[in-house]
Amino acid sequence: MNFDEIIERRGTHSMKWDMMEPIYGVPAADGIPMWVADMDFRPPACVGDAVRKMAEHGVYGYFGDDSAYKAAIGWWMKARHGWTVDPAWIFTTHGLVNGTGLCVDAFTAPGDGVVLFTPVYHAFARVIRAAGRKVVECPLVNTGGRYEMDFDAYDGMVEGAKMVILCSPHNPGGRVWTRAELQGVADFARRHDLVLVSDEIHHDLVYPGQRHIVMDLVDPAVRDRLVMMSATTKSFNIAGSHIGNVIIPDEALRARFAGRMGALGISPNSFGMEMATAAYSPEGAEWIDALMAYLEGNRRLFDAGVNGIPGLASMALESTYLAWVDFAGTGMAAEEFTARVERDARIAVNHGPTFGTGGESFLRFNLATPRARVAEAVERLQQAFADLQ
Numbered sequence: 001m002n003f004d005e006i007i008e009r010r011g012t013h014s015m016k017w018d019m020m021e022p023i024y025g026v027p028a029a030d031g032i033p034m035w036v037a038d039m040d041f042r043p044p045a046c047v048g049d050a051v052r053k054m055a056e057h058g059v060y061g062y063f064g065d066d067s068a069y070k071a072a073i074g075w076w077m078k079a080r081h082g083w084t085v086d087p088a089w090i091f092t093t094h095g096l097v098n099g100t101g102l103c104v105d106a107f108t109a110p111g112d113g114v115v116l117f118t119p120v121y122h123a124f125a126r127v128i129r130a131a132g133r134k135v136v137e138c139p140l141v142n143t144g145g146r147y148e149m150d151f152d153a154y155d156g157m158v159e160g161a162k163m164v165i166l167c168s169p170h171n172p173g174g175r176v177w178t179r180a181e182l183q184g185v186a187d188f189a190r191r192h193d194l195v196l197v198s199d200e201i202h203h204d205l206v207y208p209g210q211r212h213i214v215m216d217l218v219d220p221a222v223r224d225r226l227v228m229m230s231a232t233t234k235s236f237n238i239a240g241s242h243i244g245n246v247i248i249p250d251e252a253l254r255a256r257f258a259g260r261m262g263a264l265g266i267s268p269n270s271f272g273m274e275m276a277t278a279a280y281s282p283e284g285a286e287w288i289d290a291l292m293a294y295l296e297g298n299r300r301l302f303d304a305g306v307n308g309i310p311g312l313a314s315m316a317l318e319s320t321y322l323a324w325v326d327f328a329g330t331g332m333a334a335e336e337f338t339a340r341v342e343r344d345a346r347i348a349v350n351h352g353p354t355f356g357t358g359g360e361s362f363l364r365f366n367l368a369t370p371r372a373r374v375a376e377a378v379e380r381l382q383q384a385f386a387d388l389q
Contacts, residue, residue, distance in 0.1 A: 003294040024348040039237040039368035044287035050278035063270035072280035083214045092268045096244040106260040107195040113161035118356030147173040163195045172324040174317035186222040197227045204235040206319045232276040243272030298367045305378030310388045321368035328361035345380035
């Protein structure tokens with residue numbers, strides 16, 4: 001597990017590296033891509049071993065018998081999160097953006113509203129709008145650099161909504177929601193008769209001293225409207241496998257979701273199934289623990305450097321490897337601070353407004369890269385904003 005290793009990803013059809021210049025104008029030769037949420041690290045060796053075994057066999061037919069795969073999910077959720085999952089609850093999708101789209105399709109109708117606590121992962125709104133539904137924004141409250149929820153305000157905002165999507169842990173703010181906050185979401189969903197979709201794709205990427213709580217463990221009374229989403233892809237850097245799970249404890253909701261899966265002909269990718277099965281193992285657990293210790297170092301390095309620049313504030317991460325930096329204190333327009341980051345520092349980043357209301361003064365930086373590259377990014381940012389210091 002050498003997370004300091006520099007792995008050349010340019011010219012490998014990497015979205016993160018090979019699309020940096022066409023999309024952002026950041027030069028491929030010496031730009032630093034800190035946008036797309038994948039890591040510049042190899043996954044645990046057990047995942048590579050599983051792919052090599054398939055390649056050596058040489059026949060790539062339809063995948064059958066998912067019992068080992070579902071058993072691996074069950075073991076992981078119990079061992080790492082204290083959550084008992086019945087194999088019958090598990091649906092396999094082509095990643096969780098696909099899972100989100102299937103939920104929107106199965107549990108809402110065109111014209112219905114879907115609630116998002118913004119700013120939040122930009123793909124949610126994209127999928128909702130593409131499906132002909134309405135995005136209902138309930139803005140998070142930024143209290144001293146920490147996001148909180150205001151359900152008293154939200155109760156008056158959700159007329160016409162049929163679903164709420166929770167990002168837990170939160171992307172891009174990195175919050176690990178407390179049990180009380182999760183209970184508040186459950187109560188909110190019941191009050192307004194909303195299907196509650198809890199996207200927990202980052203649940204393994206939690207820093208020391210923090211504890212993620214699975215929504216299904218918060219309140220048994222919410223199960224009749226609860227849809228859980230999880231995946232190996234973010235945890236183990238295998239996003240290209242396009243595999244994820246929609247886990248539904250309630251029988252009636254499962255039947256509705258199964259109907260849409262069948263109608264759309266969704267079936268799993270064999271490589272993704274084998275990779276995920278290998279990852280959800282003791283070896284995978286050891287790798288995750290080492291990863292989070294390494295990312296803790298990256299987080300500290302980045303925050304110390306960025307927070308030392310007058311006018312910049314990096315939100316304290318409790319989870320994820322996605323730093324959320326507020327440039328409001330610079331007094332600059334978004335066009336100016338973004339140009340300084342992309343043109344002057346040559347760093348490609350996600351633009352805050354794409355995450356919805358509340359993201360206007362922010363940029364998101366991916367810290368899951370070798371530490372030397374994080375240090376270089378910090379130096380470039382300090383130079384790009386040197387006139388403020």
